[in-house]
Amino acid sequence: MISYNFGEIRRYFYYGLNLLVLALFIQGCSPSIALFDQHSYEELTSLKVDAVNLIEKSAEPYDNYADQVDALHLRFQKVKEYVKGLSKNDITYHMLENLTDPNKNLYGGAIKLWQQQGSISPAIVSDFKERVQSSFDEILELERNKIKK
Numbered sequence: 001m002i003s004y005n006f007g008e009i010r011r012y013f014y015y016g017l018n019l020l021v022l023a024l025f026i027q028g029c030s031p032s033i034a035l036f037d038q039h040s041y042e043e044l045t046s047l048k049v050d051a052v053n054l055i056e057k058s059a060e061p062y063d064n065y066a067d068q069v070d071a072l073h074l075r076f077q078k079v080k081e082y083v084k085g086l087s088k089n090d091i092t093y094h095m096l097e098n099l100t101d102p103n104k105n106l107y108g109g110a111i112k113l114w115q116q117q118g119s120i121s122p123a124i125v126s127d128f129k130e131r132v133q134s135s136f137d138e139i140l141e142l143e144r145n146k147i148k149k
Helices: 006-029 038-059 062-085 090-100 107-117 122-144
Strands: none
Touching (some): 038 062, 038 107, 090 122
């Protein structure tokens, strides 16, 4: 006949329950977003300046700046890959994806329009410039507000 020691079973149950509560507490205390990364911040700040400067030139013929567009596109790809590789950094990555999406009215859309039309009217350039600056400002604000190591 099997005999159970309910006091011992209860002790193991509470021990396991305490471990579960402790694990949930530790998980709950960890940040749900990536920590601040100085390299990301510097790269994003540099990209903002270069992207806005290039947008300002989009009133001129695209062919004059095609190499600069390609070079900046490559830099965007590198920064996005770096940001994507950081733990819990999905928000920043998706914000960069939106910024460079050619089907949105941000940097990617401005470049697509510039390529298609050859040049963009100054009024539209100004609108794109404001949107791109604002989008970068949001990304940079998110980065600045991350917990510093």
